[in-house]
Amino acid sequence: MGFFKTLLRRKATVPAKASACVSVDASRSASGNAGAVSLKDIAASVTVLETVPAVPVSLVNGGKLGADETSVFKGWVSDPATFHLYDLRDVVLDRSLMVFLKDGKPVLETAYVQDPAAVAALEVRPQDLITVPDDTSPAAICCDHWDSNYYHWLSHTLPTLHALRITKHQNARLMLPPHMRAWQADTLALSGFDVTQGLPLENGKQYAFSRVLYADYVRGAGDFSVSPLSRAAYESLAATQPSTGPRDLRIFIERGPASNRRIPNEAELTAALQARGFLCVRAENFSAAEQIQLFKRARLVVGQLGSGMANCVWCQPGTVMFELVAEHHQNPCNLLMGMQAGLLYWGKLMPTGQQTDDHIAQSEKPLDIASVLRELDQIEPYLPPV
Known part of the structure:
Protein backbone atom coordinates (compact mmCIF):
# COMPACT_ATOMS: atom_id res chain seq x y z
CA MET A 1 0.00 0.00 0.00
CA GLU A 50 17.41 15.45 23.52
CA THR A 51 18.58 12.08 22.21
CA VAL A 52 15.94 9.36 22.24
CA PRO A 53 16.22 5.58 21.76
CA ALA A 54 14.05 3.27 19.72
CA VAL A 55 10.97 2.19 21.69
CA PRO A 56 8.74 -0.84 21.00
CA VAL A 57 5.01 -0.19 20.90
CA SER A 58 2.92 -1.11 23.95
CA LEU A 59 -0.09 -3.08 22.72
CA VAL A 60 -3.11 -4.42 24.53
CA ASN A 61 -2.21 -7.99 25.57
CA GLY A 62 0.88 -7.89 23.40
CA GLY A 63 -1.19 -7.33 20.26
CA LYS A 64 -3.29 -10.53 20.36
CA LEU A 65 -6.92 -10.97 21.35
CA GLY A 66 -8.86 -14.21 21.20
CA ALA A 67 -7.92 -16.67 18.49
CA ASP A 68 -7.99 -14.41 15.46
CA GLU A 69 -7.54 -10.73 16.30
CA THR A 70 -4.09 -9.19 15.88
CA SER A 71 -3.39 -5.49 16.34
CA VAL A 72 -2.20 -3.39 13.45
CA PHE A 73 1.42 -2.24 13.98
CA LYS A 74 2.32 -5.33 16.02
CA GLY A 75 6.12 -5.37 16.19
CA TRP A 76 6.40 -1.68 15.40
CA VAL A 77 9.41 0.17 16.85
CA SER A 78 9.86 3.93 16.99
CA PRO A 228 10.32 12.93 26.47
CA LEU A 229 10.49 16.63 25.60
CA SER A 230 7.23 16.37 23.66
CA ARG A 231 5.62 14.48 26.51
CA ALA A 232 6.74 17.19 28.94
CA ALA A 233 5.15 19.79 26.65
CA TYR A 234 1.79 18.00 26.75
CA GLU A 235 1.97 17.35 30.49
CA SER A 236 2.69 21.01 31.19
CA LEU A 237 -0.44 22.07 29.29
CA ALA A 238 -2.57 19.32 30.83
CA ALA A 239 -1.48 20.51 34.27
CA THR A 240 -3.05 23.92 33.61
CA GLN A 241 -6.53 22.36 33.54
CA PRO A 242 -8.24 21.19 36.72
CA SER A 243 -9.93 17.81 36.85
CA THR A 244 -13.63 18.00 36.02
CA GLY A 245 -14.56 14.50 37.16
CA PRO A 246 -13.35 10.91 37.60
CA ARG A 247 -11.48 8.95 34.98
CA ASP A 248 -14.63 7.23 33.78
CA LEU A 249 -15.14 8.08 30.11
CA ARG A 250 -15.22 5.91 27.02
CA ILE A 251 -14.87 8.36 24.14
CA PHE A 252 -15.59 7.87 20.45
CA ILE A 253 -14.22 10.58 18.16
CA GLU A 254 -16.48 10.94 15.14
CA ARG A 255 -15.23 12.06 11.75
CA GLY A 256 -18.61 13.70 11.16
CA PRO A 257 -18.66 15.98 8.12
CA ALA A 258 -14.97 15.48 7.34
CA SER A 259 -14.66 14.10 3.82
CA ASN A 260 -11.21 12.54 4.19
CA ARG A 261 -11.18 8.82 5.10
CA ARG A 262 -14.91 8.73 5.76
CA ILE A 263 -16.57 5.38 6.39
CA PRO A 264 -20.10 5.11 4.98
CA ASN A 265 -21.79 3.75 8.12
CA GLU A 266 -20.20 5.89 10.83
CA ALA A 267 -23.66 6.96 12.06
CA GLU A 268 -24.47 3.29 12.79
CA LEU A 269 -21.22 2.91 14.70
CA THR A 270 -22.00 6.05 16.71
CA ALA A 271 -25.43 4.69 17.64
CA ALA A 272 -23.98 1.31 18.66
CA LEU A 273 -21.33 2.92 20.86
CA GLN A 274 -23.77 5.35 22.43
CA ALA A 275 -25.91 2.36 23.40
CA ARG A 276 -22.85 1.04 25.26
CA GLY A 277 -22.38 4.26 27.20
CA PHE A 278 -19.75 5.92 25.01
CA LEU A 279 -19.49 9.68 24.83
CA CYS A 280 -19.43 10.40 21.08
CA VAL A 281 -17.78 13.71 20.25
CA ARG A 282 -16.53 15.85 17.41
CA ALA A 283 -13.41 17.33 18.92
CA GLU A 284 -13.53 20.47 16.80
CA ASN A 285 -16.63 21.58 18.73
CA PHE A 286 -14.62 21.99 21.93
CA SER A 287 -12.14 24.65 23.01
CA ALA A 288 -8.54 23.67 23.64
CA ALA A 289 -9.09 23.71 27.40
CA GLU A 290 -12.26 21.61 27.06
CA GLN A 291 -10.46 19.03 24.96
CA ILE A 292 -7.71 18.72 27.56
CA GLN A 293 -10.25 18.38 30.38
CA LEU A 294 -12.29 15.82 28.45
CA PHE A 295 -9.46 13.50 27.49
CA LYS A 296 -7.86 13.61 30.93
CA ARG A 297 -10.96 11.69 32.05
CA ALA A 298 -10.72 8.98 29.37
CA ARG A 299 -10.27 5.29 30.09
CA LEU A 300 -10.74 4.36 26.43
CA VAL A 301 -10.51 6.43 23.23
CA VAL A 302 -11.82 5.07 19.92
CA GLY A 303 -11.45 6.74 16.53
CA GLN A 304 -9.95 6.84 13.07
CA LEU A 305 -6.85 8.56 11.78
CA GLY A 306 -7.52 12.27 12.12
CA SER A 307 -6.62 15.36 14.10
CA GLY A 308 -9.15 14.58 16.81
CA MET A 309 -7.18 11.48 17.79
CA ALA A 310 -4.19 13.68 18.59
CA ASN A 311 -6.07 14.51 21.80
CA CYS A 312 -4.78 11.21 23.16
CA VAL A 313 -1.74 13.20 24.36
CA TRP A 314 -3.96 14.62 27.13
CA CYS A 315 -4.91 11.15 28.37
CA GLN A 316 -3.48 9.70 31.55
CA PRO A 317 -0.92 6.86 31.20
CA GLY A 318 -2.53 3.45 30.83
CA THR A 319 -5.56 4.72 28.91
CA VAL A 320 -6.40 2.40 26.02
CA MET A 321 -6.38 3.84 22.51
CA PHE A 322 -8.44 1.83 19.97
CA GLU A 323 -7.76 3.03 16.43
CA LEU A 324 -9.72 2.08 13.33
CA VAL A 325 -6.97 1.88 10.69
CA ALA A 326 -7.92 2.14 7.02
CA GLU A 327 -6.16 -0.55 5.01
CA HIS A 328 -5.30 2.00 2.30
CA HIS A 329 -3.51 4.36 4.71
CA GLN A 330 -1.73 2.56 7.54
CA ASN A 331 -0.08 5.58 9.09
CA PRO A 332 1.35 5.15 12.63
CA CYS A 333 1.27 8.86 13.53
CA ASN A 334 -1.61 8.46 16.02
CA LEU A 335 0.11 5.42 17.49
CA LEU A 336 3.17 7.54 18.13
CA MET A 337 1.12 10.24 19.84
CA GLY A 338 -0.28 7.56 22.13
CA MET A 339 3.20 6.25 22.87
CA GLN A 340 4.24 9.78 23.91
CA ALA A 341 1.51 9.69 26.56
CA GLY A 342 2.18 6.14 27.80
CA LEU A 343 -1.03 4.64 26.41
CA LEU A 344 -1.89 1.06 25.49
CA TYR A 345 -2.71 0.73 21.79
CA TRP A 346 -5.02 -1.48 19.80
CA GLY A 347 -5.30 -1.05 16.03
CA LYS A 348 -8.13 -2.67 14.06
CA LEU A 349 -7.57 -2.92 10.32
CA MET A 350 -10.56 -1.75 8.29
CA PRO A 351 -11.02 -3.25 4.81
CA THR A 352 -11.94 -0.28 2.65
CA GLY A 353 -11.91 -1.49 -0.95
CA GLN A 354 -9.27 1.10 -1.87
CA GLN A 355 -6.24 -0.37 -3.62
CA THR A 356 -3.73 2.47 -3.43
CA ASP A 357 -2.19 4.28 -0.47
CA ASP A 358 -4.17 7.51 -0.13
CA HIS A 359 -4.66 9.60 3.02
CA ILE A 360 -7.76 11.31 1.60
CA ALA A 361 -9.82 8.56 -0.05
CA GLN A 362 -13.09 7.44 1.53
CA SER A 363 -13.83 3.82 2.30
CA GLU A 364 -15.82 2.00 -0.35
CA LYS A 365 -16.91 -0.65 2.16
CA PRO A 366 -18.99 -0.29 5.31
CA LEU A 367 -17.28 -1.02 8.60
CA ASP A 368 -18.01 -4.39 10.23
CA ILE A 369 -19.52 -2.92 13.39
CA ALA A 370 -20.13 -6.30 15.01
CA SER A 371 -16.42 -7.07 14.88
CA VAL A 372 -15.61 -3.69 16.44
CA LEU A 373 -17.98 -4.40 19.33
CA ARG A 374 -16.53 -7.88 19.77
CA GLU A 375 -12.98 -6.52 20.05
CA LEU A 376 -14.14 -3.83 22.45
CA ASP A 377 -15.56 -6.58 24.68
CA GLN A 378 -12.18 -8.32 24.64
CA ILE A 379 -10.34 -5.09 25.46
CA GLU A 380 -12.54 -4.27 28.45
CA PRO A 381 -10.41 -6.17 31.03
CA TYR A 382 -7.37 -4.07 30.06
CA LEU A 383 -8.95 -0.69 30.78
CA PRO A 384 -7.59 1.24 33.77
CA PRO A 385 -9.80 1.40 36.86
CA VAL A 386 -12.22 4.27 37.35
Whole structure:
Protein backbone atom coordinates (compact mmCIF):
# COMPACT_ATOMS: atom_id res chain seq x y z
CA MET A 1 0.00 0.00 0.00
CA GLY A 2 2.79 2.44 -0.82
CA PHE A 3 5.16 4.30 1.45
CA PHE A 4 3.70 3.52 4.87
CA LYS A 5 3.47 -0.24 4.25
CA THR A 6 7.10 -0.18 3.14
CA LEU A 7 7.95 1.68 6.33
CA LEU A 8 6.09 -0.81 8.50
CA ARG A 9 7.73 -3.83 6.87
CA ARG A 10 11.11 -2.25 7.55
CA LYS A 11 10.30 -1.50 11.18
CA ALA A 12 8.95 -4.97 11.87
CA THR A 13 12.14 -6.66 10.68
CA VAL A 14 15.17 -4.40 11.24
CA PRO A 15 16.14 -1.62 13.65
CA ALA A 16 15.19 1.82 12.34
CA LYS A 17 17.83 4.34 11.38
CA ALA A 18 17.85 7.69 13.20
CA SER A 19 15.37 9.55 11.02
CA ALA A 20 11.65 10.18 10.99
CA CYS A 21 9.86 8.87 7.94
CA VAL A 22 8.44 12.24 6.96
CA SER A 23 11.98 13.58 6.75
CA VAL A 24 13.52 10.68 4.86
CA ASP A 25 12.96 12.09 1.38
CA ALA A 26 14.42 15.48 2.23
CA SER A 27 17.41 13.93 4.02
CA ARG A 28 18.15 11.62 1.11
CA SER A 29 17.83 14.49 -1.34
CA ALA A 30 20.28 16.52 0.71
CA SER A 31 22.81 13.70 0.87
CA GLY A 32 22.54 13.14 -2.87
CA ASN A 33 23.01 16.82 -3.78
CA ALA A 34 26.61 17.95 -3.63
CA GLY A 35 25.53 21.59 -3.52
CA ALA A 36 23.01 21.15 -0.71
CA VAL A 37 23.41 22.96 2.58
CA SER A 38 22.40 21.51 5.94
CA LEU A 39 20.96 23.13 9.02
CA LYS A 40 24.13 22.40 10.97
CA ASP A 41 26.21 23.97 8.21
CA ILE A 42 24.37 27.28 8.32
CA ALA A 43 23.68 27.54 12.07
CA ALA A 44 25.66 29.97 14.21
CA SER A 45 25.07 27.54 17.07
CA VAL A 46 23.32 24.21 17.59
CA THR A 47 21.78 23.11 20.89
CA VAL A 48 21.12 19.41 21.45
CA LEU A 49 17.64 19.20 22.98
CA GLU A 50 17.41 15.45 23.52
CA THR A 51 18.58 12.08 22.21
CA VAL A 52 15.94 9.36 22.24
CA PRO A 53 16.22 5.58 21.76
CA ALA A 54 14.05 3.27 19.72
CA VAL A 55 10.97 2.19 21.69
CA PRO A 56 8.74 -0.84 21.00
CA VAL A 57 5.01 -0.19 20.90
CA SER A 58 2.92 -1.11 23.95
CA LEU A 59 -0.09 -3.08 22.72
CA VAL A 60 -3.11 -4.42 24.53
CA ASN A 61 -2.21 -7.99 25.57
CA GLY A 62 0.88 -7.89 23.40
CA GLY A 63 -1.19 -7.33 20.26
CA LYS A 64 -3.29 -10.53 20.36
CA LEU A 65 -6.92 -10.97 21.35
CA GLY A 66 -8.86 -14.21 21.20
CA ALA A 67 -7.92 -16.67 18.49
CA ASP A 68 -7.99 -14.41 15.46
CA GLU A 69 -7.54 -10.73 16.30
CA THR A 70 -4.09 -9.19 15.88
CA SER A 71 -3.39 -5.49 16.34
CA VAL A 72 -2.20 -3.39 13.45
CA PHE A 73 1.42 -2.24 13.98
CA LYS A 74 2.32 -5.33 16.02
CA GLY A 75 6.12 -5.37 16.19
CA TRP A 76 6.40 -1.68 15.40
CA VAL A 77 9.41 0.17 16.85
CA SER A 78 9.86 3.93 16.99
CA ASP A 79 12.84 5.72 15.47
CA PRO A 80 15.86 6.68 17.56
CA ALA A 81 16.84 10.30 16.96
CA THR A 82 18.61 13.39 18.23
CA PHE A 83 16.76 16.71 18.14
CA HIS A 84 18.35 20.14 17.94
CA LEU A 85 17.55 23.83 18.18
CA TYR A 86 19.35 25.79 15.44
CA ASP A 87 20.30 29.45 15.70
CA LEU A 88 20.22 30.46 12.03
CA ARG A 89 21.69 33.65 10.59
CA ASP A 90 20.99 35.51 7.34
CA VAL A 91 18.39 33.17 5.89
CA VAL A 92 15.19 33.58 3.89
CA LEU A 93 11.99 31.66 4.65
CA ASP A 94 9.53 30.88 1.86
CA ARG A 95 6.20 31.08 3.68
CA SER A 96 4.18 28.88 1.32
CA LEU A 97 6.57 25.92 1.45
CA MET A 98 8.03 26.79 4.89
CA VAL A 99 11.45 26.06 3.42
CA PHE A 100 14.56 28.08 4.26
CA LEU A 101 17.03 29.37 1.69
CA LYS A 102 20.64 30.20 2.43
CA ASP A 103 22.60 32.17 -0.17
CA GLY A 104 19.79 31.45 -2.61
CA LYS A 105 19.87 27.66 -2.08
CA PRO A 106 16.98 25.74 -0.48
CA VAL A 107 17.84 24.01 2.79
CA LEU A 108 16.41 20.62 1.88
CA GLU A 109 16.10 19.40 5.47
CA THR A 110 13.35 21.98 6.02
CA ALA A 111 11.24 20.67 3.11
CA TYR A 112 8.65 18.85 5.24
CA VAL A 113 6.48 16.70 2.91
CA GLN A 114 6.98 19.00 -0.07
CA ASP A 115 7.16 18.29 -3.80
CA PRO A 116 10.89 17.92 -4.58
CA ALA A 117 10.38 19.68 -7.91
CA ALA A 118 8.80 22.69 -6.18
CA VAL A 119 11.66 22.83 -3.67
CA ALA A 120 14.30 22.51 -6.39
CA ALA A 121 12.71 25.42 -8.29
CA LEU A 122 12.56 27.63 -5.19
CA GLU A 123 14.52 30.86 -5.28
CA VAL A 124 14.48 34.22 -3.56
CA ARG A 125 11.84 36.52 -5.06
CA PRO A 126 12.80 40.15 -4.35
CA GLN A 127 9.28 41.38 -5.12
CA ASP A 128 7.86 39.13 -2.35
CA LEU A 129 10.64 39.62 0.19
CA ILE A 130 9.93 41.16 3.60
CA THR A 131 12.77 41.88 6.00
CA VAL A 132 12.00 40.94 9.61
CA PRO A 133 13.51 43.69 11.78
CA ASP A 134 16.03 42.84 14.46
CA ASP A 135 14.90 42.92 18.05
CA THR A 136 16.30 42.18 21.47
CA SER A 137 14.55 38.79 21.28
CA PRO A 138 15.20 36.41 18.36
CA ALA A 139 12.49 35.36 15.95
CA ALA A 140 11.42 31.71 16.10
CA ILE A 141 9.61 29.44 13.63
CA CYS A 142 7.01 27.38 15.48
CA CYS A 143 4.81 25.73 12.82
CA ASP A 144 4.90 23.93 9.48
CA HIS A 145 2.94 24.73 6.30
CA TRP A 146 -0.08 22.75 7.60
CA ASP A 147 -0.43 25.29 10.39
CA SER A 148 -4.25 25.08 10.54
CA ASN A 149 -4.16 21.34 11.31
CA TYR A 150 -4.67 20.41 14.96
CA TYR A 151 -2.47 17.29 14.79
CA HIS A 152 0.42 19.22 13.24
CA TRP A 153 0.07 21.97 15.81
CA LEU A 154 0.19 19.48 18.67
CA SER A 155 3.00 17.34 17.25
CA HIS A 156 5.24 20.12 15.89
CA THR A 157 4.37 23.43 17.52
CA LEU A 158 3.86 22.46 21.17
CA PRO A 159 7.22 20.63 21.47
CA THR A 160 8.91 23.59 19.78
CA LEU A 161 7.37 26.00 22.31
CA HIS A 162 8.59 23.78 25.15
CA ALA A 163 12.06 23.67 23.60
CA LEU A 164 12.10 27.47 23.48
CA ARG A 165 11.08 27.62 27.15
CA ILE A 166 13.74 25.23 28.43
CA THR A 167 16.46 26.98 26.40
CA LYS A 168 15.44 30.32 27.95
CA HIS A 169 13.87 31.75 24.79
CA GLN A 170 10.48 32.35 26.37
CA ASN A 171 10.48 35.89 24.91
CA ALA A 172 11.16 34.77 21.33
CA ARG A 173 9.00 36.47 18.68
CA LEU A 174 6.95 33.64 17.23
CA MET A 175 6.33 33.55 13.49
CA LEU A 176 2.63 32.66 13.38
CA PRO A 177 -0.08 31.55 10.93
CA PRO A 178 -1.82 34.47 9.20
CA HIS A 179 -5.22 33.52 10.62
CA MET A 180 -4.97 32.16 14.14
CA ARG A 181 -7.63 29.70 15.27
CA ALA A 182 -9.01 30.08 18.77
CA TRP A 183 -7.43 26.80 19.88
CA GLN A 184 -4.06 27.99 18.59
CA ALA A 185 -4.23 31.21 20.56
CA ASP A 186 -5.40 29.23 23.60
CA THR A 187 -2.54 26.72 23.48
CA LEU A 188 -0.02 29.51 23.00
CA ALA A 189 -1.36 31.27 26.06
CA LEU A 190 -1.41 28.04 28.08
CA SER A 191 2.22 27.50 27.01
CA GLY A 192 3.15 30.92 28.39
CA PHE A 193 3.60 32.81 25.10
CA ASP A 194 2.08 36.18 24.22
CA VAL A 195 0.39 35.86 20.84
CA THR A 196 0.30 39.64 20.45
CA GLN A 197 4.10 39.69 20.28
CA GLY A 198 4.17 37.30 17.32
CA LEU A 199 4.37 38.10 13.61
CA PRO A 200 1.76 36.57 11.25
CA LEU A 201 3.42 35.25 8.09
CA GLU A 202 1.50 35.73 4.86
CA ASN A 203 1.31 32.96 2.24
CA GLY A 204 3.06 33.90 -1.00
CA LYS A 205 5.62 36.04 0.80
CA GLN A 206 9.23 35.40 1.75
CA TYR A 207 10.88 36.62 4.93
CA ALA A 208 14.52 37.59 5.44
CA PHE A 209 15.93 37.01 8.92
CA SER A 210 19.25 38.16 10.29
CA ARG A 211 18.61 35.69 13.12
CA VAL A 212 15.90 33.06 13.64
CA LEU A 213 15.50 29.97 15.83
CA TYR A 214 14.37 26.68 14.31
CA ALA A 215 13.79 23.31 16.03
CA ASP A 216 13.81 19.86 14.45
CA TYR A 217 10.24 19.23 15.66
CA VAL A 218 8.88 21.82 13.20
CA ARG A 219 10.12 19.81 10.23
CA GLY A 220 8.52 16.59 11.42
CA ALA A 221 11.80 14.98 12.45
CA GLY A 222 10.16 13.63 15.59
CA ASP A 223 6.94 12.32 14.06
CA PHE A 224 7.94 8.70 14.60
CA SER A 225 10.16 9.00 17.67
CA VAL A 226 9.12 8.86 21.33
CA SER A 227 10.22 12.21 22.72
CA PRO A 228 10.32 12.93 26.47
CA LEU A 229 10.49 16.63 25.60
CA SER A 230 7.23 16.37 23.66
CA ARG A 231 5.62 14.48 26.51
CA ALA A 232 6.74 17.19 28.94
CA ALA A 233 5.15 19.79 26.65
CA TYR A 234 1.79 18.00 26.75
CA GLU A 235 1.97 17.35 30.49
CA SER A 236 2.69 21.01 31.19
CA LEU A 237 -0.44 22.07 29.29
CA ALA A 238 -2.57 19.32 30.83
CA ALA A 239 -1.48 20.51 34.27
CA THR A 240 -3.05 23.92 33.61
CA GLN A 241 -6.53 22.36 33.54
CA PRO A 242 -8.24 21.19 36.72
CA SER A 243 -9.93 17.81 36.85
CA THR A 244 -13.63 18.00 36.02
CA GLY A 245 -14.56 14.50 37.16
CA PRO A 246 -13.35 10.91 37.60
CA ARG A 247 -11.48 8.95 34.98
CA ASP A 248 -14.63 7.23 33.78
CA LEU A 249 -15.14 8.08 30.11
CA ARG A 250 -15.22 5.91 27.02
CA ILE A 251 -14.87 8.36 24.14
CA PHE A 252 -15.59 7.87 20.45
CA ILE A 253 -14.22 10.58 18.16
CA GLU A 254 -16.48 10.94 15.14
CA ARG A 255 -15.23 12.06 11.75
CA GLY A 256 -18.61 13.70 11.16
CA PRO A 257 -18.66 15.98 8.12
CA ALA A 258 -14.97 15.48 7.34
CA SER A 259 -14.66 14.10 3.82
CA ASN A 260 -11.21 12.54 4.19
CA ARG A 261 -11.18 8.82 5.10
CA ARG A 262 -14.91 8.73 5.76
CA ILE A 263 -16.57 5.38 6.39
CA PRO A 264 -20.10 5.11 4.98
CA ASN A 265 -21.79 3.75 8.12
CA GLU A 266 -20.20 5.89 10.83
CA ALA A 267 -23.66 6.96 12.06
CA GLU A 268 -24.47 3.29 12.79
CA LEU A 269 -21.22 2.91 14.70
CA THR A 270 -22.00 6.05 16.71
CA ALA A 271 -25.43 4.69 17.64
CA ALA A 272 -23.98 1.31 18.66
CA LEU A 273 -21.33 2.92 20.86
CA GLN A 274 -23.77 5.35 22.43
CA ALA A 275 -25.91 2.36 23.40
CA ARG A 276 -22.85 1.04 25.26
CA GLY A 277 -22.38 4.26 27.20
CA PHE A 278 -19.75 5.92 25.01
CA LEU A 279 -19.49 9.68 24.83
CA CYS A 280 -19.43 10.40 21.08
CA VAL A 281 -17.78 13.71 20.25
CA ARG A 282 -16.53 15.85 17.41
CA ALA A 283 -13.41 17.33 18.92
CA GLU A 284 -13.53 20.47 16.80
CA ASN A 285 -16.63 21.58 18.73
CA PHE A 286 -14.62 21.99 21.93
CA SER A 287 -12.14 24.65 23.01
CA ALA A 288 -8.54 23.67 23.64
CA ALA A 289 -9.09 23.71 27.40
CA GLU A 290 -12.26 21.61 27.06
CA GLN A 291 -10.46 19.03 24.96
CA ILE A 292 -7.71 18.72 27.56
CA GLN A 293 -10.25 18.38 30.38
CA LEU A 294 -12.29 15.82 28.45
CA PHE A 295 -9.46 13.50 27.49
CA LYS A 296 -7.86 13.61 30.93
CA ARG A 297 -10.96 11.69 32.05
CA ALA A 298 -10.72 8.98 29.37
CA ARG A 299 -10.27 5.29 30.09
CA LEU A 300 -10.74 4.36 26.43
CA VAL A 301 -10.51 6.43 23.23
CA VAL A 302 -11.82 5.07 19.92
CA GLY A 303 -11.45 6.74 16.53
CA GLN A 304 -9.95 6.84 13.07
CA LEU A 305 -6.85 8.56 11.78
CA GLY A 306 -7.52 12.27 12.12
CA SER A 307 -6.62 15.36 14.10
CA GLY A 308 -9.15 14.58 16.81
CA MET A 309 -7.18 11.48 17.79
CA ALA A 310 -4.19 13.68 18.59
CA ASN A 311 -6.07 14.51 21.80
CA CYS A 312 -4.78 11.21 23.16
CA VAL A 313 -1.74 13.20 24.36
CA TRP A 314 -3.96 14.62 27.13
CA CYS A 315 -4.91 11.15 28.37
CA GLN A 316 -3.48 9.70 31.55
CA PRO A 317 -0.92 6.86 31.20
CA GLY A 318 -2.53 3.45 30.83
CA THR A 319 -5.56 4.72 28.91
CA VAL A 320 -6.40 2.40 26.02
CA MET A 321 -6.38 3.84 22.51
CA PHE A 322 -8.44 1.83 19.97
CA GLU A 323 -7.76 3.03 16.43
CA LEU A 324 -9.72 2.08 13.33
CA VAL A 325 -6.97 1.88 10.69
CA ALA A 326 -7.92 2.14 7.02
CA GLU A 327 -6.16 -0.55 5.01
CA HIS A 328 -5.30 2.00 2.30
CA HIS A 329 -3.51 4.36 4.71
CA GLN A 330 -1.73 2.56 7.54
CA ASN A 331 -0.08 5.58 9.09
CA PRO A 332 1.35 5.15 12.63
CA CYS A 333 1.27 8.86 13.53
CA ASN A 334 -1.61 8.46 16.02
CA LEU A 335 0.11 5.42 17.49
CA LEU A 336 3.17 7.54 18.13
CA MET A 337 1.12 10.24 19.84
CA GLY A 338 -0.28 7.56 22.13
CA MET A 339 3.20 6.25 22.87
CA GLN A 340 4.24 9.78 23.91
CA ALA A 341 1.51 9.69 26.56
CA GLY A 342 2.18 6.14 27.80
CA LEU A 343 -1.03 4.64 26.41
CA LEU A 344 -1.89 1.06 25.49
CA TYR A 345 -2.71 0.73 21.79
CA TRP A 346 -5.02 -1.48 19.80
CA GLY A 347 -5.30 -1.05 16.03
CA LYS A 348 -8.13 -2.67 14.06
CA LEU A 349 -7.57 -2.92 10.32
CA MET A 350 -10.56 -1.75 8.29
CA PRO A 351 -11.02 -3.25 4.81
CA THR A 352 -11.94 -0.28 2.65
CA GLY A 353 -11.91 -1.49 -0.95
CA GLN A 354 -9.27 1.10 -1.87
CA GLN A 355 -6.24 -0.37 -3.62
CA THR A 356 -3.73 2.47 -3.43
CA ASP A 357 -2.19 4.28 -0.47
CA ASP A 358 -4.17 7.51 -0.13
CA HIS A 359 -4.66 9.60 3.02
CA ILE A 360 -7.76 11.31 1.60
CA ALA A 361 -9.82 8.56 -0.05
CA GLN A 362 -13.09 7.44 1.53
CA SER A 363 -13.83 3.82 2.30
CA GLU A 364 -15.82 2.00 -0.35
CA LYS A 365 -16.91 -0.65 2.16
CA PRO A 366 -18.99 -0.29 5.31
CA LEU A 367 -17.28 -1.02 8.60
CA ASP A 368 -18.01 -4.39 10.23
CA ILE A 369 -19.52 -2.92 13.39
CA ALA A 370 -20.13 -6.30 15.01
CA SER A 371 -16.42 -7.07 14.88
CA VAL A 372 -15.61 -3.69 16.44
CA LEU A 373 -17.98 -4.40 19.33
CA ARG A 374 -16.53 -7.88 19.77
CA GLU A 375 -12.98 -6.52 20.05
CA LEU A 376 -14.14 -3.83 22.45
CA ASP A 377 -15.56 -6.58 24.68
CA GLN A 378 -12.18 -8.32 24.64
CA ILE A 379 -10.34 -5.09 25.46
CA GLU A 380 -12.54 -4.27 28.45
CA PRO A 381 -10.41 -6.17 31.03
CA TYR A 382 -7.37 -4.07 30.06
CA LEU A 383 -8.95 -0.69 30.78
CA PRO A 384 -7.59 1.24 33.77
CA PRO A 385 -9.80 1.40 36.86
CA VAL A 386 -12.22 4.27 37.35
